[in-house]
Amino acid sequence: DTAVSQTPKYLVTQMGNDKSIKCEQNLGHDTMYWYKQDSKKFLKIMFSYNNKELIINETVPNRFSPKSPDKAHLNLHINSLELGDSAVYFCASSQNRDQPQHFGDGTRLSIL
Amino acid sequence: QKEVEQNSGPLSVPEGAIASLNCTYSDRGSQSFFWYRQYSGKSPELIMSIYSNGDKEDGRFTAQLNKASQYVSLLIRDSQPSDSATYLCAVIDMDSNYQLIWGAGTKLIIKP
Numbered sequence A: 001d002t003a004v005s006q007t008p009k010y011l012v013t014q015m016g017n018d019k020s021i022k023c024e025q026n027l028g029h030d031t032m033y034w035y036k037q038d039s040k041k042f043l044k045i046m047f048s049y050n051n052k053e054l055i056i057n058e059t060v061p062n063r064f065s066p067k068s069p070d071k072a073h074l075n076l077h078i079n080s081l082e083l084g085d086s087a088v089y090f091c092a093s094s095q096n097r098d099q100p101q102h103f104g105d106g107t108r109l110s111i112l
Numbered sequence B: 001q002k003e004v005e006q007n008s009g010p011l012s013v014p015e016g017a018i019a020s021l022n023c024t025y026s027d028r029g030s031q032s033f034f035w036y037r038q039y040s041g042k043s044p045e046l047i048m049s050i051y052s053n054g055d056k057e058d059g060r061f062t063a064q065l066n067k068a069s070q071y072v073s074l075l076i077r078d079s080q081p082s083d084s085a086t087y088l089c090a091v092i093d094m095d096s097n098y099q100l101i102w103g104a105g106t107k108l109i110i111k112p
Helices: none
Strands: A004-007 A010-013 A019-025 A031-037 A043-050 A053-057 A064-070 A073-078 A087-094 A107-111 B011-014 B019-025 B033-038 B045-050 B054-058 B061-066 B071-076 B085-093 B099-102 B106-111
Touching: A004 A087, A010 A019, A019 A031, A019 A087, A019 A107, A031 A073, A043 A064, A043 A073, A043 B099, A073 A087, B011 B019, B019 B033, B019 B085, B019 B106, B033 B061, B033 B071, B045 B054, B045 B061, B045 B071, B071 B085
Parallel strands: A010 A107, B011 B106
Antiparallel strands: A004 A019, A019 A073, A031 A043, A031 A087, A043 A053, A064 A073, A087 A107, B019 B071, B033 B045, B033 B085, B054 B061, B061 B071, B085 B099, B085 B106
């Protein structure tokens, strides 16, 4: 069974569209994260939720909005997609905030 | 601005030799340290976590932590071509809701 699963794995879309990425973890973890990894391969934290509460909200455009309907799910909605949004987006989870994080396989977003 | 620094490499090591990867961090109060491995096109995978000064061994991997000198290292014994990947060092920042501060990664190449 996949511990942290993201859908879709690939997302190709045009500028200006709105898209969502879904993430689910079956590890029973309390904390979930969204990261962006661009072409330079640097991992950048975007958001983190602990028990459905937003605890990390880094400087990202407000076109990006996370939603956590329950502890096992953290979705990412992106409005008005721009070329610079092209990247790999990783979801991760951890038992608690100070525990190691476990990553999903990533969603490769390409903006045409 | 808290930082984690790694040599970007590539670090080239002959098969069967010991690969030594190093990481320094700026926050003297840091308590939790992680090494992740990321194959090209894949997600980061947790290899080791270390919290106390000294060595921690797991199979062919040994993590070493020296809090006084603010460095953490990863040794890979009997290096195999399958160890070729980018190795990411990450440190928890307790002052920022326990978010991980990531190094840029060291690319390791094991030559047969």
